[in-house]
Amino acid sequence: GAVVSQHPSRVICKSGTSVKIECRSLDFQATTMFWYRQFPKQSLMLMATSNEGSKATYEQGVEKDKFLINHASLTLSTLTVTSAHPEDSSFYICSARAGAHSGFTEAFFGQGTRLTVV
Amino acid sequence: DAKTTQPTSMDCAEGRAANLPCNHSTISGNEYVYWYRQIHSQGPQYIIHGLKNNETNEMASLIITEDRKSSTLILPHATLRDTAVYYCIVRVKGEYGNKLVFGAGTILRVKS
Numbered sequence A: 001g002a003v004v005s006q007h008p009s010r011v012i013c014k015s016g017t018s019v020k021i022e023c024r025s026l027d028f029q030a031t032t033m034f035w036y037r038q039f040p041k042q043s044l045m046l047m048a049t050s051n052e053g054s055k056a057t058y059e060q061g062v063e064k065d066k067f068l069i070n071h072a073s074l075t076l077s078t079l080t081v082t083s084a085h086p087e088d089s090s091f092y093i094c095s096a097r098a099g100a101h102s103g104f105t106e107a108f109f110g111q112g113t114r115l116t117v118v
Numbered sequence B: 001d002a003k004t005t006q007p008t009s010m011d012c013a014e015g016r017a018a019n020l021p022c023n024h025s026t027i028s029g030n031e032y033v034y035w036y037r038q039i040h041s042q043g044p045q046y047i048i049h050g051l052k053n054n055e056t057n058e059m060a061s062l063i064i065t066e067d068r069k070s071s072t073l074i075l076p077h078a079t080l081r082d083t084a085v086y087y088c089i090v091r092v093k094g095e096y097g098n099k100l101v102f103g104a105g106t107i108l109r110v111k112s
Helices: none
Strands: A004-007 A010-013 A019-025 A030-038 A045-051 A067-073 A076-081 A090-098 A113-117 B009-013 B018-023 B033-038 B045-050 B061-064 B070-075 B084-090 B092-094 B097-099 B106-111
Touching: A004 A090, A010 A019, A019 A030, A019 A090, A019 A113, A030 A067, A030 A076, A045 A067, A076 A090, B009 B018, B018 B084, B018 B106, B033 B061, B045 B061, B045 B070, B070 B084
Parallel strands: A010 A113, B009 B106
Antiparallel strands: A004 A019, A019 A076, A030 A045, A030 A090, A067 A076, A090 A113, B018 B070, B033 B045, B033 B084, B061 B070, B084 B106, B092 B097
């Protein structure tokens, strides 16, 4: 299957600082990318969807000013957690899907980023 | 938003077939069923998907009932490395096309 890479895999930051997480599609062009959050022993929760060159669409209850998403190219999306607090500590996972013309109908996931805010 | 229900957990003996059921009684005619699995602290891995017909690939088989209200994922010869959380997902329509909304999933434990 196609490869989606996230960086960093782990990050520890101080409370009040911002953290940027990158998501790259390595061997295909991702017209749509998704960002999820997962707390321990829970399922993945969809945070937002973004199309390349457009503003992200956030799910209900997700603060768009706190979780800034940029999808500036067909191979890169970034999630910035602004003014992070301990309750933002979580496992963040991105997913990427190619356009309809590609023949891929499934989405591929990155390996996740473990964020710890101290 | 999740439109599927799955058993919380299942056990399977190594080398035997693992059959994971999923109910999706509110599925619409053009909605696909997707299966992913997640091994601890990793991103989900795509397994298989289908619309109406049964599907098979190198990882698994997907059996969809004729009324499409339920499906079963079959791992033909489970190994210890198949221990994971298995998610059955009905793709839902979002503003930018379809999106995957995860339910609770089934914890599959393969035992020797």
